[in-house]
Amino acid sequence: MPSVSSGQSTTAITAATRVFAVLGDPVAHSLSPVIQNAAIQGTGVDGVYVALRCGEGELHGVMTGLAQAGGGGNVTLPHKERAAALVEVPSDAVRRTGACNTFWMKDGRLHGDNTDVDGLRRGLREDPDVDVGDRRVLLLGAGGAGRAALMALLEEGAQEVVLLNRSVERARIVARRIGGVRTRVAMRWDEVKGQDFHLVVHATRLGLDPSDPLPVQLEELGTVDALVDVVYGRDPTRLVLRARELGLPARDGREMLLQQGAVAFERWWGRKAPLHLMREALTADGRRG
Ligand code: NAP
Secondary structure, three states: OOEEEEOOOOOOOOOOOEEEEEEEOOOOOOOHHHHHHHHHHHHOOOEEEEEEEOOHHHHHHHHHHHHHOOOEEEEOOOOHHHHHHHOOEEOHHHHHHOOOOEEEEEOOEEEEEOHHHHHHHHHHHHOOOOOOEOOEEEEEOOOHHHHHHHHHHHHOOEOEEEEEOOOHHHHHHHHHHHHHHHEEEEOOHHHOOOOOEEEEEEOOOOOOOOOOOOOOOHHHOOOEEEEEEOOOOOOOOHHHHHHHHOOOOEEOOHHHHHHHHHHHHHHHHOOOOOHHHHHHHHHHHHHHO
16 A cells, blocks of 8 residues: 655645645655645645655556546656556657656546656756756766756757766667767766866766765866756755865756656646745755755
């Protein structure tokens, strides 16, 4: 059975309330209930958002149950790829990245999107230090977040994305599937050493645990203008702190989290998300933590 943990919600719950959930394992640490319940309360729509720990075998039943009842939700680690295979109407982002993080029902069919792609695009556009159009970008990581980042960077007009991943074979597959002619796979760190990049995007798992090694030696690169780390925790990641020490503007993955949540809210409710309220809730949660 899935087990439940919710963010705080003061909206009255009735039979008409739409129920949304983030499905993952583990999932209790997810900040999605915080930002989604802030958006629900701020806009006055009739909904509630909880976190449900869910095994792979339960995923299909829970997704369809929530969606058929008029709600929907998000999918997080480790189920995004499985969810992509389960939805009946995948978005272009789901088809290209092979990952689904948002689902809902429309016209009796289970729809899915990967809002990490548009979330990162919006985050990049709002970042005053970043303008990837016609620029070179170094992307570290070819997992789910790396694939979403590659699609986002190419759609934002990056001139060249150099993709470096621990498993070179995985990077090659991702470059073939998503990358096209503007993506180049680097076989090892030595190939990028000393090179200039407008932006470095970090999208591996390193940094989730504060004892993880730094995923990249920034000082071994040439000129770098900015860094985006998709990893986030309650405090800035070690990589973000290191970049700032070197004088680089740097952001962690909280902005991407907010923006992907805003896109998901818009898919479910058909209205603009109150980003400022979601941001305030995330900041307040960080202070409590
Ligand atoms: P994933 O699909 O499991 O991919 C993991 C990536 O990390 C792969 O590129 C993997 O390389 C690399 N990796 C793992 N261990 C490594 C190590 N010891 N040394 C070097 N590389 C290593 O995970 P994901 O879904 O992409 O998530 C990655 C991170 O992004 C997580 O921290 C997640 O929380 C974060 N994320 C944030 C947001 C947001 O909204 N901010 C959204 C999505 C994900 P190999 O291919 O060689 O295994």
